[in-house]
Amino acid sequence: MSYRILIVDDSSTIRAMIKRTITMAEIPVEAFFEAPDGRQGLQVLTEESVDLVLADLNMPEMNGVEMTREMREDPALAGIPVVVVSAEPDVHKLEALKKENIRGYIRKPFTPEGVRDLLTRILPPAVKAA
Amino acid sequence: MLETESQLLVETLAEALETTAFVALMPGEPGAPAPAELRIVSIEFTRSDKAALELAAPRAFGQMLSANILGVEPDDEAAITGADDVLKEVVNITCGNLLMRLAQDTDESPKMSLPKINIPTDEQAWASFAHSPGAFVLDADGHTIAIRVKQSLKDEG
Numbered sequence: 495m496s497y498r499i500l501i502v503d504d505s506s507t508i509r510a511m512i513k514r515t516i517t518m519a520e521i522p523v524e525a526f527f528e529a530p531d532g533r534q535g536l537q538v539l540t541e542e543s544v545d546l547v548l549a550d551l552n553m554p555e556m557n558g559v560e561m562t563r564e565m566r567e568d569p570a571l572a573g574i575p576v577v578v579v580s581a582e583p584d585v586h587k588l589e590a591l592k593k594e595n596i597r598g599y600i601r602k603p604f605t606p607e608g609v610r611d612l613l614t615r616i617l618p619p620a621v622k623a624a
Numbered sequence: 625m626l627e628t629e630s631q632l633l634v635e636t637l638a639e640a641l642e643t644t645a646f647v648a649l650m651p652g653e654p655g656a657p658a659p660a661e662l663r664i665v666s667i668e669f670t671r672s673d674k675a676a677l678e679l680a681a682p683r684a685f686g687q688m689l690s691a692n693i694l695g696v697e698p699d700d701e702a703a704i705t706g707a708d709d710v711l712k713e714v715v716n717i718t719c720g721n722l723l724m725r726l727a728q729d730t731d732e733s734p735k736m737s738l739p740k741i742n743i744p745t746d747e748q749a750w751a752s753f754a755h756s757p758g759a760f761v762l763d764a765d766g767h768t769i770a771i772r773v774k775q776s777l778k779d780e781g
Contacts, residue, residue: 507710511693554738581720583734602717603643
């Protein structure tokens, strides 16, 4: 079984890089969805079934934490795991992410190995890659 | 910036370039000619004061980074259109990691803005950047670039 992954980042290059990194990490993917900010990310989530959200923190319109809060308030979206991918400098803010139901953090710049190790721990066990 | 902070700035940029785009950084010539189609990317941040990290680089450098990241040729349309975007991301990553390292073992909560890109029209922009206090001129796989931290910006808010 393959995953359906939403990538939310205001940089189109980073979205492409994340897709490439996940592919290089040999994580099976059925579909990638993309959004340039949290607002449009939420829109995608209302239209598509998604197994995992990878979201930047520092974005225009709606940042990753705000998007996660809105997801948590919607029973249909609350169970989708969110992983933050960011270069956030404030360690206190990163620590506070645990309270926001964020399941993991990938620091930019990242390597395929780092992405693979985190995602295989977080993705639903029933469909985890062999 | 202190000498150790300046060293950290260059190390952090080198790490960002190597990990994201497989590009190696070497010392450059401060007197190098102005790169064509210069971009100056800046990101404001706040520690004890408001400051900005700035990168001066030719558009072709962004194009090369974009090509390496996407796994395409530098003249590919995706690399061309992604050139400015990837320069902003390199500055974002460098600034985030630099601030995190500087704030390590302190109570600091550094904040940074979104990166902005400027295409200077002044022919002296490169020389003025490269020779400004605290600027480092570097060679990144054949492209001349420069980086600096501009201290104590006045708060416009």
